[in-house]
Amino acid sequence: MHILITPDDDGGAHLSRLDDSGVAIGSPWKVSAEDLPQEVVSLEEEQPRWVWDTVHDFYPRLLAAGVRLARCHDISLIRTILRFSSLVQDPRYADMAARITGSADYPSADAGPVEQLQDSLFDAPRQARDHELTRQEFAAQLAAIAGSSSPVRLRLLVAAESAAGLVATEMQFLGVPWDQAAHRGLLEEVLGPEPPLGQRPRKMEALVAEMRELLRSPSLSPDSPQDLLRALHRNGIEVRTTRQWELQEFHHPVIAPLLEYKKLSRLYTANGWSWLDSWVRRGRFRSDYVVGGVVTGRWSSRGGGALQIPKSVRNAVRALPGYKLLVADASQVEPRILAAMSADQGMAAAARGQDLYAEIADAGFGGSRSSAKVALLGAMYGATTGESARLMPQLKKLYPAAIGLVEDAARRGERGESVSTWLGRTTPPPGAAWEAAQRTQTQEEQRRADSWARSRGRFTRNFIVQGTAAEWAECWLAGIRSRLHALGAAWPKALEGDTGAAGSSSWPVTGPAELVFFLHDEIMVHAPEGLIPDCVEAVESAARDAGRLLFGTAPVDFPLTVAVVDSYDQAK
DNA sequence: CACCCCCGCGCG
DNA sequence: AAAGCGCGCGGGGGTG
Numbered sequence: 001m002h003i004l005i006t007p008d009d010d011g012g013a014h015l016s017r018l019d020d021s022g023v024a025i026g027s028p029w030k031v032s033a034e035d036l037p038q039e040v041v042s043l044e045e046e047q048p049r050w051v052w053d054t055v056h057d058f059y060p061r062l063l064a065a066g067v068r069l070a071r072c073h074d075i076s077l078i079r080t081i082l083r084f085s086s087l088v089q090d091p092r093y094a095d096m097a098a099r100i101t102g103s104a105d106y107p108s109a110d111a112g113p114v115e116q117l118q119d120s121l122f123d124a125p126r127q128a129r130d131h132e133l134t135r136q137e138f139a140a141q142l143a144a145i146a147g148s149s150s151p152v153r154l155r156l157l158v159a160a161e162s163a164a165g166l167v168a169t170e171m172q173f174l175g176v177p178w179d180q181a182a183h184r185g186l187l188e189e190v191l192g193p194e195p196p197l198g199q200r201p202r203k204m205e206a207l208v209a210e211m212r213e214l215l216r217s218p219s220l221s222p223d224s225p226q227d228l229l230r231a232l233h234r235n236g237i238e239v240r241t242t243r244q245w246e247l248q249e250f251h252h253p254v255i256a257p258l259l260e261y262k263k264l265s266r267l268y269t270a271n272g273w274s275w276l277d278s279w280v281r282r283g284r285f286r287s288d289y290v291v292g293g294v295v296t297g298r299w300s301s302r303g304g305g306a307l308q309i310p311k312s313v314r315n316a317v318r319a320l321p322g323y324k325l326l327v328a329d330a331s332q333v334e335p336r337i338l339a340a341m342s343a344d345q346g347m348a349a350a351a352r353g354q355d356l357y358a359e360i361a362d363a364g365f366g367g368s369r370s371s372a373k374v375a376l377l378g379a380m381y382g383a384t385t386g387e388s389a390r391l392m393p394q395l396k397k398l399y400p401a402a403i404g405l406v407e408d409a410a411r412r413g414e415r416g417e418s419v420s421t422w423l424g425r426t427t428p429p430p431g432a433a434w435e436a437a438q439r440t441q442t443q444e445e446q447r448r449a450d451s452w453a454r455s456r457g458r459f460t461r462n463f464i465v466q467g468t469a470a471e472w473a474e475c476w477l478a479g480i481r482s483r484l485h486a487l488g489a490a491w492p493k494a495l496e497g498d499t500g501a502a503g504s505s506s507w508p509v510t511g512p513a514e515l516v517f518f519l520h521d522e523i524m525v526h527a528p529e530g531l532i533p534d535c536v537e538a539v540e541s542a543a544r545d546a547g548r549l550l551f552g553t554a555p556v557d558f559p560l561t562v563a564v565v566d567s568y569d570q571a572k
Numbered sequence: 573c574a575c576c577c578c579c580g581c582g583c584g
Numbered sequence: 585a586a587a588g589c590g591c592g593c594g595g596g597g598g599t600g
Contacts, residue, residue: 381588
């Protein structure tokens with residue numbers, strides 16, 4: 001059973017029941033903004049799949065009203081996947097998706113078959129038409145999937161991606177528990193007291209004075225790469241850039257304070273007092289998570305640099321009293337994914353244990369784990385120089401199927417072709433740069449075309465691995481979510497309305513064990529101490545399930561590193 | 573003034 | 585110059 005829900009101008013919604021092909025069962029009905037949460041709760045008892053254009057339309061306010069939903073189909077997220085997927089063979093959905101994403105006046109423009117609805121059924125014809133057009137797109141998505149070369153894979157991807165939309169919204173709603181006082185203490189210790197507006201923190205100012213002295217540049221402005229570069233050159237330090245790793249190569253008294261300054265400056269500008277004031281409220285750091293925000297299918301984030309929380313401030317991420325943070329990290333996901341997708345027997349054998357790199361080192365790199373790791377990362381990223389490139393032939397001899405798979409993906413990219421992940425997410429078309437590269441005349445143009453092709457090859461090479469790893473991670477995440485949801489339902493209602501344990505009276509307790517963070521191959525659950533063993537079991541069984549869902553019986557393990565801690569810095 | 577690009581660095 | 589993949593963000597500096 002599907003229930004389609006679309007927005008109204010007055011904050012209410014239009015709802016309708018749809019069958020398994022997306023065909024309407026009966027007529028849509030209208031629900032006011034006020035009645036919506038209760039209506040949704042009672043419909044949820046039928047265990048429907050909620051169908052909406054985007055999770056943003058309704059889910060945030062449903063969460064605020066204390067409503068959680070089990071499953072959905074997120075038309076916008078699925079549009080992004082299906083419009084390019086090479087598994088979809090009928091071009092009609094891609095055309096529809098192009099119209100929707102490309103023209104601002106859709107859906108009112110291309111009404112077509114629904115014109116007859118105009119005069120009847122509703123007092124608000126335009127919204128009725130929007131509801132019907134949304135239904136039509138949903139039906140078109142189902143048809144595209146059913147007619148694809150692998151409905152099984154696409155259905156899994158659609159379920160995982162839609163569940164990801166729910167998790168992302170829930171994580172944004174909850175926020176990462178953040179101890180503001182601990183963060184301030186840490187800043188004060190490293191940078192000195194919070195400076196007045198327009199001034200540097202004391203410890204940074206002291207380093208600036210020291211550098212000006214050492215470089216005999218009284219007006220040096222270390223925040224300006226140009227200015228800094230000139231000052232370094234005047235003192236015989238012939239760096240080409242002011243990057244850390246390059247500065248490290250030089251021996252000069254100014255290097256140490258300069259590197260220290262850069263470190264402090266980073267903390268101050270990226271996660272200092274103003275960051276705290278902008279992004280942390282009532283003990284929670286909240287950010288927008290953008291599911292499918294990366295071409296490969298990874299998430300991106302908007303606001304506060306949520307996916308770049310530096311190690312140096314992770315001590316401020318703290319469980320509330322009586323709670324713990326469960327931090328689980330999937331080890332070496334990308335090489336394991338490569339082993340499974342390529343069905344490379346040798347690499348799969350190496351991927352059966354806890355440390356894949358060590359196994360590969362023993363198999364062909366004289367036991368050198370670091371060599372094995374550099375070689376494998378180079379193979380997945382497309383290294384062309386240095387140690388990594390030098391080790392490639394040996395790696396290819398050991399694992400011909402695995403290395404063949406990424407090399408084939410690279411060749412396809414170089415030719416301007418597309419590649420796909422295991423579940424069917426496909427690279428977007430190369431676009432104008434590729435067209436231009438086809439019409440080279442001068443040598444310079446040819447050189448740039450070659451450079452573009454190599455770059456595209458590195459992208460497609462990595463895309464299949466990074467993208468499939470993202471699919472595994474979303475399946476893992478969805479599995480954790482549904483297990484925690486079940487745990488929550490079984491948990492005594494004691495926590496309901498109880499804000500004492502949380503210590504922050506204004507925070508709604510919406511469930512006992514919460515997914516609060518996700519970072520590509522790592523998750524964080526915030527849960528009462530007593531529930532932690534169940535959460536660990538949930539996280540581990542979800543990882544096993546994710547491997548089976550994608551790769552069936554393929555003999556590749558996806559082991560986790562699990563830590564139960566009070567603050568994030570204690571993990572790993 | 574807004575806008576855009578580059579630089580550098582944080583994360584996986 | 586470019587440089588092994590994918591991101592977001594803040595600051596500098598130039599442009600209109």
